[in-house]
Amino acid sequence: MTRSDTSPHAARYPAGAQAFPHRDLLGIGQLERHEILFLLDEAEQWVDLNRQRTKHVDALAGLTIINAFFENSTRTLLSFEIAGKRLGADVVNMHAATSSVKKGETLIDTAITLNAMRADAIVIRHGSSGATGLIADKVDCPVLNAGDGQHEHPTQALLDALALRHALRERGENGDDFTGRTIVICGDILHSRVARSNLLCLQALGATVRLCAPPALMPTGIEIMGAEVFHDFDAALEGADVVMMLRLQTERMSGQFIPSAREYHHLYGLTKARLDKAGDDTLVMHPGPMNRGVEIDSEVADMIDRSIITRQVEMGVAIRMACLDVLTRRGRGVEGWGDAA
Amino acid sequence: MKQASPVTLTNARLVTPEGVRESSLRMEGGRIGSIGWDQGEGETVDAKGKLLAPGLVDLGVFAVDKPAFHFGGITRAALMPDQSPPLDLPSRVSYISKSGKPDFWVHPLAAATRGLEGREIAEIALMREAGARGIATGRKWISDSGVMLRLLQYAAMLDMPVITHAEDAALVGDAVATAGEYATRRGLPSAPAEAEAIAIARDLALADMAGARIHFRQVTTRAGLAMIRVAKAQGQQVTAGVTPAHFMLSDLATADFRTFARLSPPLRSEDDRQAVREAIADGTIDVVSSGHDPRGPEDKRLPFADAEPGMAGAETLLAMVLALVLDDVIDLPRAFELVATNPAKLLGVEAGALVEGYEADLALIDPDKPWIIQSARMAATAGNTPFDGQPTQGRVLALWKGGVPVDL
Numbered sequence: 001m002t003r004s005d006t007s008p009h010a011a012r013y014p015a016g017a018q019a020f021p022h023r024d025l026l027g028i029g030q031l032e033r034h035e036i037l038f039l040l041d042e043a044e045q046w047v048d049l050n051r052q053r054t055k056h057v058d059a060l061a062g063l064t065i066i067n068a069f070f071e072n073s074t075r076t077l078l079s080f081e082i083a084g085k086r087l088g089a090d091v092v093n094m095h096a097a098t099s100s101v102k103k104g105e106t107l108i109d110t111a112i113t114l115n116a117m118r119a120d121a122i123v124i125r126h127g128s129s130g131a132t133g134l135i136a137d138k139v140d141c142p143v144l145n146a147g148d149g150q151h152e153h154p155t156q157a158l159l160d161a162l163a164l165r166h167a168l169r170e171r172g173e174n175g176d177d178f179t180g181r182t183i184v185i186c187g188d189i190l191h192s193r194v195a196r197s198n199l200l201c202l203q204a205l206g207a208t209v210r211l212c213a214p215p216a217l218m219p220t221g222i223e224i225m226g227a228e229v230f231h232d233f234d235a236a237l238e239g240a241d242v243v244m245m246l247r248l249q250t251e252r253m254s255g256q257f258i259p260s261a262r263e264y265h266h267l268y269g270l271t272k273a274r275l276d277k278a279g280d281d282t283l284v285m286h287p288g289p290m291n292r293g294v295e296i297d298s299e300v301a302d303m304i305d306r307s308i309i310t311r312q313v314e315m316g317v318a319i320r321m322a323c324l325d326v327l328t329r330r331g332r333g334v335e336g337w338g339d340a341a
Numbered sequence: 342m343k344q345a346s347p348v349t350l351t352n353a354r355l356v357t358p359e360g361v362r363e364s365s366l367r368m369e370g371g372r373i374g375s376i377g378w379d380q381g382e383g384e385t386v387d388a389k390g391k392l393l394a395p396g397l398v399d400l401g402v403f404a405v406d407k408p409a410f411h412f413g414g415i416t417r418a419a420l421m422p423d424q425s426p427p428l429d430l431p432s433r434v435s436y437i438s439k440s441g442k443p444d445f446w447v448h449p450l451a452a453a454t455r456g457l458e459g460r461e462i463a464e465i466a467l468m469r470e471a472g473a474r475g476i477a478t479g480r481k482w483i484s485d486s487g488v489m490l491r492l493l494q495y496a497a498m499l500d501m502p503v504i505t506h507a508e509d510a511a512l513v514g515d516a517v518a519t520a521g522e523y524a525t526r527r528g529l530p531s532a533p534a535e536a537e538a539i540a541i542a543r544d545l546a547l548a549d550m551a552g553a554r555i556h557f558r559q560v561t562t563r564a565g566l567a568m569i570r571v572a573k574a575q576g577q578q579v580t581a582g583v584t585p586a587h588f589m590l591s592d593l594a595t596a597d598f599r600t601f602a603r604l605s606p607p608l609r610s611e612d613d614r615q616a617v618r619e620a621i622a623d624g625t626i627d628v629v630s631s632g633h634d635p636r637g638p639e640d641k642r643l644p645f646a647d648a649e650p651g652m653a654g655a656e657t658l659l660a661m662v663l664a665l666v667l668d669d670v671i672d673l674p675r676a677f678e679l680v681a682t683n684p685a686k687l688l689g690v691e692a693g694a695l696v697e698g699y700e701a702d703l704a705l706i707d708p709d710k711p712w713i714i715q716s717a718r719m720a721a722t723a724g725n726t727p728f729d730g731q732p733t734q735g736r737v738l739a740l741w742k743g744g745v746p747v748d749l
Contacts, residue, residue, distance in 0.1 A: 029526070108642050128644030129528040130598030149646065150528030193528055220520035220531065254514055 013038045016336030020326050024136045024143040027152035028200040036204055037177070040162050043315070043322035047166070050086070050317055059325055060089035063120035063332070068094045068110065068135075069146070070126040075288055075313065076146050076156075080123050083320035089120070107131065108138055115139040121328055124148070129193075142327035144320075150193050150252070156287055157197035159319040161205060163312040164242060167283055179206030184236045184278075186212040186268055187246025187295050190219050191253065194287045195246060199227055212236040214267070216257045217248075233268050237278035244285040245270050245296045261294050270296045275306065283308055344371045344701070344744030346383045353388035353705070356395070356677050357695045366393060368701040371743035375697055388705055391738060394677050396702035397659060398693045400582060400684035401477070401504060401558045403634040405437070407445050409655035409721035411747055413631070414704035414737035416445065419504075419688055422452035423479045429455050429463040431471035438472035444742045448688050450477035450504060453492050459483040462492050466499055474688040477504040477558075480605060480650075482540050484510040486547065493551035502554040502580075502687055505544055507565060508606055512536040517646045519607045523592045530646060534609055538564035545572050545579065554578040556687060560626065561587040561606050563616035570625045580687060581620070582628035584654055585661030586727055588617045594727055598645040601716070602727040604632075605650035621679070622670050628687065629679040631658040635723035653721040656714075657728055663708050663735035673708075701744035710736040 013019040013034040020035050028036070049055055065084040069077050077093060084091035096110070107126070111134075114122055121142045124132045129149030136143040147153040161178075168175035183202050189195045189211050202209050203226050211222060212230040223229050230236035237243060248257075248264065258264045275282060284300055284307040292298045301307055329337035347369040355364050355376065367374040367381050374381070396416025403421050410418060420437060422428035428437060429452035441447040451473035455461045457480075465476055476496050482505065483489045496503045516532035518524035524531035541557060545568060548555040560566050560581040569581045586604055591611040594602040602608060620626045634651030641648050662676045671679070677694075685693025692700040711734045716724035740747040 107644065108638075126644065128646050130646075131644040133598060134642075134644055148528075149644070150530070152528070196526075196528055219525040220533070221522040221525045224522040225526065 017330065017338055023327070023330070025154055025323055025327060026133050026136060026143065026145045028154045028157050028197045028204070029152065031204070033204045036158065036161070036201060039158055039319070039322050039326065040165065042326055043158075043162055043318040046318035046321040047162075047315065050314070055086050056088065057086070058088040060084070060087040060328060060332075063089040063328060064118065065089045065091050065121045065123065065324065066094060066114050066117070066119040067091065067123045067146070068096070068114060070096050070124070070131070071147070073125055073146070075316070076125065079313070079316040080146060080320050083317050083324055086317070087321055087324055089324070107134065111135040111138040115141070120331055121324060141331065144323055144327065147193055150191050150196070152197045153193040154197050155316070155319055155323060156194050157201035158323070159312060159316040160198055160244070160285060160287070161201055162315040162319055163285070163308050164283070166311065166315070167308045171281070177205040178202060181207045181241045182210065182239055183207045183242040183244065184210045184212055184240045185244045185246065186233055186236065186270070188217045188248045189213045189222065189246070190217045191249040192246050198244065199225060210236045210240070212268070214258060234274065234277065237274060237282075240278045240282055242283045242285060243270060243275070243278060244287075246287065247289065247291050247295055265294055268295060270300050272297065272299050275300055282306065285309060285312060287312065344368060347374065347381055348383060348744065349381055349385045350388050350393060350703070350705070351385050352390055353393035354390060355393050355695055356673055358674060358678070358682065361673050363390075366695065366703070368703070368741065368744040371701055371745070373695060373697055373699050373701050376695060392673075392706040392708050393695070394704050394706055395681040395693050395695055396704050396740065396742065397680045398684040398688070398690075399633065399655065399658065400628050400630045400687060401450070402631060402655070403651065404722065405440055405445075405447055406633060406635055406655060406721050407441060409633065409635070409653065409719065410445060411740055411749055412720040412737065413655040413657070414659050414706065414740060415631070415655055416702035416704070416740065416742045417448060417685070417690070417692060418445075418633070419448045419450050419474060419684070421479065422450055422457060422477050427452045427457045427479070428468070428473075429457065431464060431467040434468045434473050435471040444745065444747045446742070448472075448474040448690065450475045453478045453483065453503065454488065457481065459485060459488060462488070462495060465495060465501065469499060469501060473501075474690070475502045475504055478506055480506060482506050482508050482510050486543060489544065490547045490551060493548050493553035493555070497551050497553040502556050503548070504556045504558050507537050507540040507544065507557050507560065508532075509536040509539045512539065517603060517607060517650075518595060519592055519609050521592065521610055523595060527595070527598065527645075529595075534562045534613060535564060537562045537606060538568055541565045541568045545577065548579065549577055556580045556582065556628070558582050558630070559584060559587065559606060559632070560620070561609050561617060562613045566616055566620040566625050570620070573625065580627040580683070581625060582630055583617055583621070583626050584630055584632040585658060586632075586652060586654070588614060588621060588665070589661055590614070590727055595645070599727070600641045600643060600645055600648035601652065601725045601729065603645055603648050603650050604652060604727075618665070618670055621665060627679070627683045629658070629662055630684065631655045633721070635721045636725045637723045641725050651725070652727055653719060653723055653725045656719055656721060657726060657733070659706070659737065660733040660735040664733065666708075701741055703741040704737050705739040706735065707738055708735045710734060712736055
């Protein structure tokens, strides 16, 4: 069941397995523009399916997918679980407390254990940057990074791109890519893997990305990655097509990074007044979970015509279905994707 | 084991402080008897034109790992107090000072503070009696300036060098990388490189006040080296060291989260790497040491930030310094000043140079012999080298400790 030839953008990427030649999805940094577009296009069919009453196919029937989450998560875990189940796979969640896996060989041992259970794909979230890559080296099946430390969260960036594409198309605008668009990401950039993955993804799709945060929450040298750096939120918002708000990751902060939530809101909170100054149709995004009243006001978060926050969640399931489908094609022996291992 | 009878090494290229010269060297009673005189009785060994150099003196290692040291031509090492338990009691110092004999000498460095916690000064005078040759702050900087000043004053009174780690603790926090493009791309907790210069600035000022001898074990940034250069020009008693990682590698080597490149201080920018090479060339850096810290998979097969810092460096120290000679950064006599003469001087031991009357700690070296550094095939207790797979050249052919040949 190869679907790439039915895609409206089949000409944008090579045929068959060459469209996505990676075994794992560890980061946006490893992907070419056409590979990102391929995954987005693949997700469209799942967006459609997920809007049907019967949201189920048997594409991955008989496969075992393990969601190994070494860090707390609700929405990402749920999203991956639903994605796997809707594709017909047997999904198992392993929710290891962070503290119990920090010592010694345990992480590698866990990887080897999961591998021995013959998982067909492993989805991993871990608190340390690079941890998913480390596990990927030790297992024989595809590994999907569901967030590693402050490094990458590729499916979040892909779902953000898909949500934005849909929002733009609904307005009758071009959503194929984001050339000419200005997108502001504001918040705790330093501790955010979402910011890094989105910076890479949005730039690959042609957007200009502005990052906005107080200096203490802005990573050194991020401008080398092509971002425009702002400390003044109002200046960053000027002429922005999209503003993506990030929460303060207080659980990753050691020491004081901002004087108070109240003061942070004063400088960096997305209020209705600020949004109005940005533009008449500036879209609002947030990867969640939101801290209403801190980085984003309820009034803004709930604006039906501007906020696409719930759409992001919807697209998350579709994107994860696309990733699971594409990455398991080799193992399933899908025509054009090589023999089963 | 004492040297039983005199041995003359003939037909060798001797690396002396004055230069490299073809000559003979006679070992007698465990010491260097005479140079350039090969008529003595007893055994002769034909060096076949190979390089005869002082055994390396490795200043600031974390483990007594004899096979690795011997492989690397190292005959003495100053052991860091970061042991388990720390070297903060005379009894521990006394025990460890004998631990390598007879074919390897360990010079313990006394912990500056109890438990290396940076708060209370340890019994340094008693540890000196027990064999400590210097004082070290350990892997960490002493963040309390009052403690550091009193330590330096005490060390000055005892005429012992203080070996310090130069990274401002508050700036570093839980960082595992140098702030910059690579740390940002990989999402690694990072600290600005300036943390080093800030620590050096304070410690230079305190050492100057106290009249103490201070040695910065690793100076790895352009800004830090500039401060050492100025202090030296002003006549301060300061020396600086570095390990090969910081003149061979930059933070690019941490790509793919390779934990063998997780070091303390972390690898720096390419510009800082160049600055270290310049400082080795112009004499700002006095000592190159291995920082030998073998770490097994339980410490290294982890996500980058969770892994312990450190590299197994004893086996590659000589080859890396010889690479500086090949690159025309330094000449051969200067190379052995860095790895033998200067560290021996700092420790106050009569070794580390081919000088009549000094300990006959000698290494016969083929500086051209090619080999490939292989993590899996190292003599060290663990193969955590950031140079895995790298071709290099320069190997020890034979080694003598106190005139007695060492089995390699």
